[in-house]
Amino acid sequence: IATMLESRLQTKPRSSPNGRETSLWSSGFGMKLEAVTPFLGKYRPFVGRCCQTCTPKSWESLFHRSIRDLGFCNVILVKEENTRFRGWLVRRLCYFLWSLEQHIPPCQDAPQKIMESTGVQNFLSGRVPGGAGEGQVPDHVKKEVQRIVGHIQAPPCPFLVRLFSWALLRFLNCVFLNVQLHKGQMKMVHKAAQQGSPLVLLSTHKTLLDGILLPFVLLSQGLGVLRVAWDSRVCSPALRALLRKLGGLFLPSEANLSLDSSEGLLARAVVQAVIEQLLVSGQPLLIFLEEPPGALGPRLSALGQAWLGFVVRAVQVGIIPDALLVPVAVTYDVVPDAPCEIYHASAPLGLWTGALAVLRSLCSHLGCSRQICSRVHLAQPFSLQEYTISARSCWGSRQTLEQLLQPIVLGQCTAVPDTEKEQEWTPITGPLLALKEEDQLLVRRLSHHVLSASVASSAVMSTAIMATLLLFKHQKGVFLSQLLGEFSWLTEEILLRGFDVGFSGQLRSLLQHTLSLLRAHVALLRIRQGDLLVVPRPGPGLAHLARLSAELLPVFLSEAVGACAVRGLLVGRVPPQGPWELQGIELLSQNELYRQILLLMHLLPQELLLLQPCQSSYCYCQEVLDRLIQCGLLVAEETPGSRAACDTGRKLLWKPSGDFTDSDSDDFEEPLEGGGREAVGSCAAQTSFFSSAACSAHCSRLSHRLLPFFLCSPQGLGLLSSAESGYTKQLFQFLQATAQKEGIFECVDPKLAISAIWTFRDLGVLQQIPSPAGPRLHLSSTFASRDNQEKLEQFIRQFICS
Template identity: 80%
Template sequence: MATMLEGRCQTQPRSSPSGRETSLWSSGFGMKLEAVTPFLGKYRPFVGRCCQTCTPKSWESLFHRSIMDLGFCNVILVKEENTRFRGWLVRRLCYFLWSLEQHIPPCQDVPQKIMESTGVQNLLSGRVPGGTGEGQVPDLVKKEVQRILGHIQAPPRPFLVRLFSWALLRFLNCLFLNVQLHKGQMKMVQKAAQAGLPLVLLSTHKTLLDGILLPFMLLSQGLGVLRVAWDSRTCSPALRALLRKLGGLFLPPEASLSLDSSEGLLARAVVQAASAPLGLWTGALAVLRSLWSCWGCSHRICSRVHLAQPFSLQEYIVSARSCWGGRQTLEQLLQPIVLGQCTAVPDTEKEQEWTPITGPLLALKEEDQLLVRRLSCHVLSASVGSSAVMSTAIMATLLLFKHQKLLGEFSWLTEEILLRGFDVGFSGQLRSLLQHSLSLLRAHVALLRICQGDLLVVPRPGPGLTHLAQLSAELLPVFLSEAVGACAVRGLLAGRVPPQGPWELQGILLLSQNELYRQILLLMHLLPQDLLLLKPCQSSYCYCQEVLDRLIQCGLLVAEETPGSRPACDTGRQRLSRKLLWKPSGDFTDSDSDDFEEAEGRYFRLSQQSHCPDFFLFLCRLLSPLLKAFAQAAAFLRQGQLPDTELGYTEQLFQFLQATAQEEGIFECADPKLAISAVWTFRDLGVLQQTPSPAGPRLHLSPTFASQDNQEKLEQFIRQFICS
């Protein structure tokens, strides 16, 4: 869910200590740049499609071409037409009448259904390790189930739910200007709900308001009451009792017991049976606090809810298990290459445990844990792909990485986003959009008036640059393939031409396809999985080919003929003296794989078009905050106080990034999220090792990277991908 605030553009005369200056108005552009539309041609990009490889039936059945023709609706706009009644009194009571007409599904015989569930029955029959067996009295077990269920939830009271939805509708209308929802996305979810199967909702938690807004939105669209999971430690007993009657869920204390505890097994079985037919949304009391803090705000918010295409979990499980292959850890893949022990990249995939194995995941088998991690990667990829890019992210990216004329580049970047199949969450007059975006960023930029009524936009140094870098990260998934390819090309040219060499000199060199594949693989393995969002069903070499195709499509790479070979356009027959064009059917002494030598001989060079140097630099800078943070983390290995806990060492690294930012002015890297990502990557790479201790797991430097020589090799390996 992306939010925008209304505000007015304010000009503040301030000097530019960092030297980064961007002109607001552009010259030389026609009237076609005066309006920005969120679509190219007739349709806007439809985003959030499920995986066609893992869920082909869902990809086909839960999508129709007519969905793209549907527009948006305002879910908090309730009029006389939304009720069954008409008249002047209805127009004044339409909110209340609408809430009375909402369908609240009854929850009857819940304890009996839980007693008959598979998990509880397996526990009673002794088929589960730690189960009670058949010797326990069923009445006692039923009472225990009712006690645990009473702590988890209470049957929703329809009157209270309708009263709360009426009050929430009035409150949301006071807080929001509108809440936009794509009718096509909602139609897919409604079609999936018609099958009568459990519907589970997962989200990326964009704001704290999601815990209140999304249940109301699903209730208003006829999907029933969304059960929200709350933390019982943050709620008083009275509030907990009220939330239970409104459909809230509270995990019992027994659910966190050890795996061999019978009380914990029974509690987890009841929780699983109670939450199976429900969509879960984790929230906290901070949601209500944030709503209370927003009540006195003078600005009203425009919000937009994105829903990705639903898919069948059963279909995914069957397809995902059939395409599993061998994988290696990041330490096995990358550490020998970093240390110079080998040059060939292993022909296997990377397995990175970026999903924490805690809580309920510990009760699963290793195969099921792997399934959950890969499912999380699929869901996160679809969620990021379905989120619209907002104007503040585009503005922050231009201010950090382009430093030229904002009017023309804002329109250009919007068009590039739409061409890559991503959606934007804005439209309107170009100058109004820029003024609106700058008003949202007024605390982090300074506006200077220059001659002819033009404005100069200067990012404020310090925390302002850090905030702009965080906003620009929202644009990284759009250009991620091109950015990985550009940084890989930069790493390939690092040892051949000077970093500050002219573009014409870099364009002379030929780049072989094998060398490009190797550099892309190295960078792809180095990047964290939650950033790369590579689907588990997609192989690394397919991704390398996709990156190479993107570089060719955007015009950065131009195919060249192999030196000394005949042109590719020459289709004349070759001589048959050395190699026959046919073989006996039983001759397996030579295979067609020998023809792969022709593919290995493909060469490319950098394009010499006028826009290529700036675009290449723009792509490299998109990944520069993360790569620079990794390089500084490698330099910090000489100063870090180890052993330490993961949280403690992350805090040490973050303080080092802040100190380096003050010295060198690289505030884009002073982000705690980048520090966490660097620690996790170094742990998977084998630079940091984790050992158990009475106070908890502690990190210490591995013996391999205890030497300063290997630390410098690691830093040099990372810096080859950074474009200064």
């Protein structure tokens, strides 16, 4: 892997406006720091394999065998060698010549074919309810079809595409240090494209820049003009017109009308015809399955599911035999400022607003050394037709959260039902309602499946690792020499868990780059000769570190769930004095631990766990235990006469005091007779960071998602009636006040408040009743009594690790 900073550090002079910072770094890194051995390049796991359960044929055939040997490329590093020409002038015009040499296939958009499509003809002939009538094709209906087509798309203009690519290349080189792309992943996508099926890229959504960056990357790699499904609510009419010329697609507002509306029926038929023509012509399509980070509401995008529903429908009716789905993710060590600020604005993004934001971003980055690194992830493609056939066999019975947990919370029963949780927070749009109920379920589960694959293939950036170390282990400060070793260690732990990191190079340069990006949130103090003290700045800046550290949550999620489950079992046995980690050994039943993990899984939002629909809860419970055993926190107990270690009823021990050397320690109590059990031991302060700080910290972050549920008991449950927006606002204000009082700013997140309210609603604590002013939430009669409220409080509080 190429060194991240090598090209820039060799070309940029050291005398710059930040000369003071350079001298500070030179004095801060002494001989002791130079002795740290670079850790990268030893092992880098491959991420992004498709599901072997749902798509076994794609798992085998669409994988590039030599993917690990191909390395990475910086897609914005364009030199003279990237053109067909050589010379002094070419070196200064290489960006312009490169944009001219990009292959842009001719546009095959045919308005006449859209008019002749089956869906539009059925509407015009009156063969569907609400159509124009048999034999009647009025001119105003044809004009309406042409208007809808013009709203959805426009033929991409090659001149504008080349001009925009040249301008974007210059902008990216000013703002970004590099944009990395794995050559092996690109090889897989090229191999899939050669099979003749259209490519549909399904992506996460970190910022609005994703919709511009991804088409640029794929155009530079020879995949042609990528058609991007945009959200029309965030773009002004002028910007929508420009994006349509660059390959953008916009869903007309009429498509969300009721099913019995003639305008909605015609709009959905036209959109379906446009998607069918795009897929038949082989143009790649990009759909965002995740809402942007600034959007309040569910994580899964309703608009993205609507676009995906059109693709599924085209395959089902036989317009195309198959489509290849590619999970995509874009990660940044710091999300670019301009797109983030633009999204939070109340008005839609316009041309002048975007241009001014770009100029501000250029000026701010040209005046300082902050430059962002990005990584584009393309997971293994898989067949939509194969998934449609295989996934239906994995569908089982499901129950609501109220049916699963409410009897257990109230003490009416103790057994957890052997069924999965049904939770749908994403509203169903008009295009999705037009499908059959079975097809709607297929689209929703496919969306969850792909989003889970995209998150799993996302690399962890250096700022996330640094924020985790500073926020959860060293809030009072840490010497840079110690931070180097812990950064290296945590990176290796991430790699060993099958996740990739989005950086490479020497450790010294990496930390210099990372701390420069976090300079607004950390302070560097020269305490002793040859070393620096790194201290997180107190106050709301900790919330920024918390958002960055959340990128590590999928890596340690299994350990965090296991730690919370163990906490739930110990809560009734351990005295309340002191932290639960420092108590003595307690023998726990393995079946009880399974049950506790299931309860926590049902209580946590599905959008946090991101379980694949083909994975059952009991399989995830076993995965949690296996992960605890793999990392050394649980060990198999070897006793005379016991069953084989591979037996599911084996006995397990939680190793105390961080001693991972031998299992027959004198500190363990004699195991009890009977079935499989676990012993939970004390964790001393000298325990490794993984077993104490990392696991407990991410466990605490999980608990903070449950914390509003508990905090809402004395505050929100006292209200007899409130609108959902007002209820959420009150809870968010309460989180802000608590953060100012206790210094826990990582909990201050409006999405956290919304998630808490919706979970209470699903659990049956709150009842939603429609009203003219909007949905109102009433306290249910079941939880009107203080006794049941205390039971709910106790049930949730058991999972919070103090």
